[in-house]
Amino acid sequence: MNDSSRVEGILIQQNGKIVPLVGVDIQADIAGRGAKVKIFQQFKNIEKKSIETVYKFPLPENAAICGFRALIDGRIVEGQIEEKEKAFELYDKALSEGHKAQLMDEERPNIFTLSVGNIKPGGSVIIEITYITLLDSYNSEVRFFLPTTISPRFTPASQEDENGIPASALVNPPFEFKVPYGLTINVNIAGRKTIASIESPSHSIKTSFKNNEARITFSADKVSMDRDFILTIIYENDFTNRAYICRADDETFLQIDLTPAEATEENQANDLPKGREIVFVLDCSGSMQGDSIEEAKKALEILIKALSTDMIFNIYCFGNEYDHLFKSSKPCNEKSVKEALKYLSKTEAAMGGTEILPPLADIYKEDPADGFRRDVILMTDGEISNEDEVMELVSRHNNTTALSAVGIGNGPNEFLIKAVARVAGGASEMIAPQERIEPKVLRLFQKVVAGRIGNLKIDCGSDIDQAPACPVAFMRQATSIFARIKSRDFQGKGVTVNQYNYQGDVLRKWDIDLEEVNDEAMPISKLWAREKIRELEEGDGLPEGSRQRQRLDDKKQKTVIDLSRQYGIISRSTSFIGIEKSADTEKSTSDMVLRVVPTAVTKGWHGMSSIPLFLRRSPVEQYSIRKRQDSPTEVHEDIAIPTFLRRADSGKELFSPFRKAAEGIRNMLSQRGKSDPLLDILSQQRLGGGFNMNKRLCDILQISDSKLSSLADDMQMKKSADRLEILTTAIILVFLELKFGDRRDEWEAVVSKSRRELEDQIKKFNPTIDGEPLLDWAKKFIKEKLIAL
Amino acid sequence: MTVKCYYKTMEKKAYTIEELGELTGYTRRTIRYYVQEGLVDPPAGRGRGGFYYDSHIQQLLRIKSFQEKGIGITAMVSLMQKEAPQPILPSREVMIRYEIVPGMEINISREMEIKEPKKILEIIRIAKSIAKGEMNNE
Numbered sequence: 001m002n003d004s005s006r007v008e009g010i011l012i013q014q015n016g017k018i019v020p021l022v023g024v025d026i027q028a029d030i031a032g033r034g035a036k037v038k039i040f041q042q043f044k045n046i047e048k049k050s051i052e053t054v055y056k057f058p059l060p061e062n063a064a065i066c067g068f069r070a071l072i073d074g075r076i077v078e079g080q081i082e083e084k085e086k087a088f089e090l091y092d093k094a095l096s097e098g099h100k101a102q103l104m105d106e107e108r109p110n111i112f113t114l115s116v117g118n119i120k121p122g123g124s125v126i127i128e129i130t131y132i133t134l135l136d137s138y139n140s141e142v143r144f145f146l147p148t149t150i151s152p153r154f155t156p157a158s159q160e161d162e163n164g165i166p167a168s169a170l171v172n173p174p175f176e177f178k179v180p181y182g183l184t185i186n187v188n189i190a191g192r193k194t195i196a197s198i199e200s201p202s203h204s205i206k207t208s209f210k211n212n213e214a215r216i217t218f219s220a221d222k223v224s225m226d227r228d229f230i231l232t233i234i235y236e237n238d239f240t241n242r243a244y245i246c247r248a249d250d251e252t253f254l255q256i257d258l259t260p261a262e263a264t265e266e267n268q269a270n271d272l273p274k275g276r277e278i279v280f281v282l283d284c285s286g287s288m289q290g291d292s293i294e295e296a297k298k299a300l301e302i303l304i305k306a307l308s309t310d311m312i313f314n315i316y317c318f319g320n321e322y323d324h325l326f327k328s329s330k331p332c333n334e335k336s337v338k339e340a341l342k343y344l345s346k347t348e349a350a351m352g353g354t355e356i357l358p359p360l361a362d363i364y365k366e367d368p369a370d371g372f373r374r375d376v377i378l379m380t381d382g383e384i385s386n387e388d389e390v391m392e393l394v395s396r397h398n399n400t401t402a403l404s405a406v407g408i409g410n411g412p413n414e415f416l417i418k419a420v421a422r423v424a425g426g427a428s429e430m431i432a433p434q435e436r437i438e439p440k441v442l443r444l445f446q447k448v449v450a451g452r453i454g455n456l457k458i459d460c461g462s463d464i465d466q467a468p469a470c471p472v473a474f475m476r477q478a479t480s481i482f483a484r485i486k487s488r489d490f491q492g493k494g495v496t497v498n499q500y501n502y503q504g505d506v507l508r509k510w511d512i513d514l515e516e517v518n519d520e521a522m523p524i525s526k527l528w529a530r531e532k533i534r535e536l537e538e539g540d541g542l543p544e545g546s547r548q549r550q551r552l553d554d555k556k557q558k559t560v561i562d563l564s565r566q567y568g569i570i571s572r573s574t575s576f577i578g579i580e581k582s583a584d585t586e587k588s589t590s591d592m593v594l595r596v597v598p599t600a601v602t603k604g605w606h607g608m609s610s611i612p613l614f615l616r617r618s619p620v621e622q623y624s625i626r627k628r629q630d631s632p633t634e635v636h637e638d639i640a641i642p643t644f645l646r647r648a649d650s651g652k653e654l655f656s657p658f659r660k661a662a663e664g665i666r667n668m669l670s671q672r673g674k675s676d677p678l679l680d681i682l683s684q685q686r687l688g689g690g691f692n693m694n695k696r697l698c699d700i701l702q703i704s705d706s707k708l709s710s711l712a713d714d715m716q717m718k719k720s721a722d723r724l725e726i727l728t729t730a731i732i733l734v735f736l737e738l739k740f741g742d743r744r745d746e747w748e749a750v751v752s753k754s755r756r757e758l759e760d761q762i763k764k765f766n767p768t769i770d771g772e773p774l775l776d777w778a779k780k781f782i783k784e785k786l787i788a789l
Numbered sequence: 790m791t792v793k794c795y796y797k798t799m800e801k802k803a804y805t806i807e808e809l810g811e812l813t814g815y816t817r818r819t820i821r822y823y824v825q826e827g828l829v830d831p832p833a834g835r836g837r838g839g840f841y842y843d844s845h846i847q848q849l850l851r852i853k854s855f856q857e858k859g860i861g862i863t864a865m866v867s868l869m870q871k872e873a874p875q876p877i878l879p880s881r882e883v884m885i886r887y888e889i890v891p892g893m894e895i896n897i898s899r900e901m902e903i904k905e906p907k908k909i910l911e912i913i914r915i916a917k918s919i920a921k922g923e924m925n926n927e
Contacts, residue, residue, distance in 0.1 A: 088818040092806070096837040161861045164819040164852075168863070169826075591836050594825065 067130030319351020381409030
């Protein structure tokens with residue numbers, strides 16, 4: 001490459017094509033769960049002819065994109081919302097007439113196409129895109145997620161073209177292994193004193209504090225746009241139920257964040273059958289190669305061992321074709337579990353493309369057996385382009401089957417994972433390649449077993465338009481429900497959220513006080529509109545109709561376009577269009593050169609450059625910042641600590657960066673090659689429930705075989721039974737409680753059958769040691785052990 | 790031998806992209822996509838403001854007939870590649886006129902003349918000898 005090919009960061013690709021995208025900058029403000037994000041994309045034309053550039057890029061699937069403007073040679077051109085095809089006509093006509101124009105289309109809720117036309121030789125354009133969103137939360141943790149690249153989407157041969165254009169052309173940009181442009185970021189998090197830790201599992205970050213804000217930047221000046229950016233913020237306190245009210249024009253909007261501490265007993269809630277059928281569906285397509293498939297298999301092994309004996313289960317694996325363990329689900333017993341483990345051990349990610357639809361259609365073709373309700377747990381990277389068809393299938397069956405989804409692998413398709421779970425009344429989890437899969441899968445399993453909290457309605461004493469109409473909540477995670485009141489004069493001070501059963505009786509209710517907020521600072525109107533549009537686009541509650549989501553009938557599409565225009569947010573039926581009319585002397589109607597910006601292949605995609613397992617962080621090994629508890633006035637201005645040197649296990653100390661750095665490295669090195677003790681314990685659970693002591697468990701508990709045997713001999717019981725197993729199970733359950741209380745979400749559901757069995761045995765045999773009930777004795781015993789450890 | 794050169798316009802009616810859309814039922818975006826992908830020839834004239842001719846309509850209607858049979862664009866492209874390429878008349882063609890005898894002439898496209906000049910000259914020679922011979926015979 002010669003010097004002339006490098007101008008202000010623009011490089012010529014190896015194939016000789018010029019890439020006009022210079023770089024991308026992100027400015028984000030986070031307060032609690034709310035985030036306002038501005039994206040700046042800078043383009044420059046170094047060629048001798050005018051250019052039109054097209055750039056496909058991803059955004060979070062739930063973002064309400066409410067701002068689009070261009071900065072052209074110091075002038076600002078504001079974008080307007082227009083119906084999608086009309087917007088293209090305006091754009092195309094403007095370019096035909098020699099004007100400058102910019103267009104942004106939504107191909108999928110997480111894939112967008114930007115077209116910038118008529119950039120003159122030597123000219124530059126900066127595009128500014130603004131979106132607002134509510135971040136996913138769990139207990140006190142929120143997750144800021146920003147995709148930077150699109151992973152190649154698999155398009156099944158049967159997929160119909162969209163308005164005569166193949167879906168693959170709409171969602172897949174041209175891919176290159178390296179692209180010349182990079183990313184810079186600046187995230188400000190409000191409420192510094194409320195933040196317990198900040199961590200990025202995806203990038204090396206720098207944290208500094210100023211006034212009441214934490215500021216996050218990359219450790220490097222600029223990073224490659226080859227993976228999702230993820231920031232995990234843990235606040236000092238768990239999220240609780242909150243309700244907000246704001247007024248905009250002649251309307252009032254409500255936002256209720258419901259974070260139930262406990263699940264409602266689902267049998268009671270929905271009169272559902274008591275039997276449970278769990279069907280695991282594992283993506284074994286080529287894109288899962290590498291660590292993804294191995295960790296997914298490990299998580300599945302633990303889940304299968306955790307199933308109760310009164311459950312029935314099955315496993316499906318899919319790629320281009322699909323395969324299943326049993327013809328139909330079988331009861332969970334020693335024989336079936338052994339078969340399942342053998343089946344999993346032979347499973348590899350070598351089944352070709354990602355065809356999710358056929359295995360799901362096979363599962364859904366028959367209703368669950370009488371007396372059973374079915375949960376499907378889908379583990380996939382979701383790199384497909386026929387999301388609408390998959391969603392249509394699962395939503396059609398959501399009265400008999402809930403589907404929960406785990407997004408794994410490199411560059412998983414967030415839209416598919418979340419939307420498919422949303423329309424199927426299930427839960428979802430996204431897992432970054434640098435995070436361990438098992439803990440989050442266990443957490444999801446907990447949500448599935450504990451059950452969803454559905455049929456929620458806001459009652460505020462006025463007529464409301466609620467969105468979503470039928471929200472589903474899960475315990476410990478915040479679920480936002482919005483409402484519009486067609487009056488500015490609403491005077492209510494509080495709202496009630498009711499959960500109903502199928503007979504229309506109120507099962508549970510939450511009374512929440514309203515806090516007045518400003519629509520500028522917290523634009524609930526736009527979030528309500530986004531939710532409303534999403535519901536129309538995803539077809540929630542709509543009668544069965546076309547298989548293609550984009551074929552909304554005229555009435556629904558008109559509603560989407562009206563909402564999109566009224567509240568200034570983009571949809572799949574509308575686009576942002578900006579036009580700057582040129583003076584006659586500046587008009588250029590000569591041939592423009594089309595420059596399509598290539599996208600970097602996601603790092604680790606198809607097992608390429610994957611991250612070694614030993615470098616991944618399990619939760620106990622995570623490093624993060626914990627602010628100093630005993631010195632609230634301490635200020636750390638612009639202290640740069642690479643993320644991998646941070647830890648957050650105690651909460652008592654911080655923040656001598658150099659000492660911590662050394663400690664962090666020592667911890668990290670000492671953890672290499674070691675497994676997670678919690679997962680090791682869970683994997684030792686017997687199929688029928690209970691634990692048998694073995695070498696690994698003895699090592700973790702620091703107790704010898706002989707000591708345990710002598711304790712078992714000392715145990716007083718009404719009748720003779722397997723003393724050692726009862727004692728071991730009691731010790732393990734207490735150990736989990738005391739040692740891993742902060743990771744309860746991962747183990748509680750998994751060991752529920754052991755707990756039930758132990759409770760039965762305690763009731764039957766009333767075991768005691770030194771005159772104390774077994775569990776009381778075990779608590780003391782483990783407490784002493786932990787102090788000694 | 791007299792050889793005269795002239796331009797002959799093969800197609801007369803020109804359409805804007807709006808008219809093309811109305812006539813074929815395709816959106817402006819879809820037409821631009823087909824042009825970009827080489828499924829439809831670029832418009833005549835400069836830049837986006839160029840014009841389209843009947844040949845463009847034929848190309849779009851051919852795509853439509855595939856789509857009506859349920860064949861998507863991706864499959865269509867591979868089908869088209871397998872098929873013998875169908876020559877599409879260019880919008881403007883340079884013809885070379887050879888006068889055989891007064892009142893009789895042969896028009897040869899410049900493309901053909903460049904491709905097989907010897908053959909063309911032989912045809913002209915034979916045509917002339919036949920024409921003259923026949924006339925002589927009469």
